[in-house]
Amino acid sequence: MTTAAELLAGIPELAGVEPVTRVTIPARLEYTYSPGSAQTRFLTALPDKRLLAERCPRCTRVYVPPRGACPTCGIAATEQLELPHTGTVTTFCIVNIAAKGLDVEVPYCYAYVLLDGANVGLHARIGDTPYADVRIGQRVEAVWNEQRLGPSLASISHFRPTGEPDADPESYRRWM
Amino acid sequence: MPPEVLSAPLIVEFPFTRSTGPVLGAFLTGLRERVVLGARGSDGRVLCPPAEYDPVTAEELTELVPLGQLGTVTTWAWNERPRPYQPLDTPFAWVLVRLDGADTALLHALDAPRHAVRTGMRVAIRWADERSGAITDIACFEPAPNAGAPGDSHRAEGSAA
Numbered sequence: 001m002t003t004a005a006e007l008l009a010g011i012p013e014l015a016g017v018e019p020v021t022r023v024t025i026p027a028r029l030e031y032t033y034s035p036g037s038a039q040t041r042f043l044t045a046l047p048d049k050r051l052l053a054e055r056c057p058r059c060t061r062v063y064v065p066p067r068g069a070c071p072t073c074g075i076a077a078t079e080q081l082e083l084p085h086t087g088t089v090t091t092f093c094i095v096n097i098a099a100k101g102l103d104v105e106v107p108y109c110y111a112y113v114l115l116d117g118a119n120v121g122l123h124a125r126i127g128d129t130p131y132a133d134v135r136i137g138q139r140v141e142a143v144w145n146e147q148r149l150g151p152s153l154a155s156i157s158h159f160r161p162t163g164e165p166d167a168d169p170e171s172y173r174r175w176m
Numbered sequence: 177m178p179p180e181v182l183s184a185p186l187i188v189e190f191p192f193t194r195s196t197g198p199v200l201g202a203f204l205t206g207l208r209e210r211v212v213l214g215a216r217g218s219d220g221r222v223l224c225p226p227a228e229y230d231p232v233t234a235e236e237l238t239e240l241v242p243l244g245q246l247g248t249v250t251t252w253a254w255n256e257r258p259r260p261y262q263p264l265d266t267p268f269a270w271v272l273v274r275l276d277g278a279d280t281a282l283l284h285a286l287d288a289p290r291h292a293v294r295t296g297m298r299v300a301i302r303w304a305d306e307r308s309g310a311i312t313d314i315a316c317f318e319p320a321p322n323a324g325a326p327g328d329s330h331r332a333e334g335s336a337a
Contacts, residue, residue, distance in 0.1 A: 004201030020309035033186035
């Protein structure tokens with residue numbers, strides 16, 4: 001396989017110069033994002049430390065954050081409800097590579113938390129515990145970010161273990 | 177009454193780093209040193225930007241040739257409202273420029289008043305002050321100093337306009 005240096009060697013004015021081997025080209029997309037009316041209700045309740053959800057009138061699944069419709073049944077989700085701040089870890093990973101622009105120190109634990117009464121996991125960070133102890137079925141509760149309460153998921157700093165016994169796998173098996 | 181629906185800026189950015197390979201690596205090295213390289217194909221045509229593989233035979237291309245610093249506009253489109261991160265922040269023309277010595281054309285920006293831009297126009301490279309081995313090492317093209325000279329504009333279709 002030919003190299004850039006070999007190709008450059010044949011051109012008098014470029015022979016011997018350090019060849020370019022890589023180029024960094026950021027792909028950047030700028031949006032104005034609107035979360036819609038259902039998620040707006042969810043987000044504007046966060047400063048009051050309230051977790052709002054919706055239930056599908058047909059399949060009875062409870063979605064959080066709510067999207068205004070049931071993606072399984074394709075019908076409007078009409079019933080609003082409020083969920084507790086406790087839930088169960090249904091899956092998790094340890095993140096070791098810092099994402100650009102994210103002000104969280106690595107490593108950190110990222111998980112799906114199935115809030116009690118919900119049928120979809122909420123993305124959240126797990127903290128206040130050694131990562132080696134985090135496990136599927138672990139019971140956790142929300143820790144609110146008192147300094148940053150606002151219409152954003154940043155209102156929840158992270159979830160921490162409650163110390164309760166692990167949840168019965170039957171309680172979350174269908175919603176992993 | 178429901179609350180007003182929220183909206184907020186959302187910026188998604190992927191800081192991709194790509195390996196450039198032999199041909200584009202050499203091409204970008206050339207730009208850093210103020211030399212534009214083309215690749216000679218099996219049919220003798222010189223392609224710029226250089227292709228890595230021959231458009232006719234699909235064989236690897238390995239012969240690179242330096243091209244001139246002047247070229248001819250083969251087609252263009254006027255950009256009245258430049259967007260952020262485009263080559264110029266004042267209105268400019270997107271142009272395909274066939275550099276002297278090449279048989280194909282390179283896409284870039286031309287800094288010229290709208291009334292001056294035409295197919296067949298002679299243009300010159302304006303190099304960036306700081307060059308790093310990227311297409312942006314060519315800041316843009318500008319009208320050639322001796323615009324109106326014969327050059328090779330006879331090769332541009334529609335040059336009578």
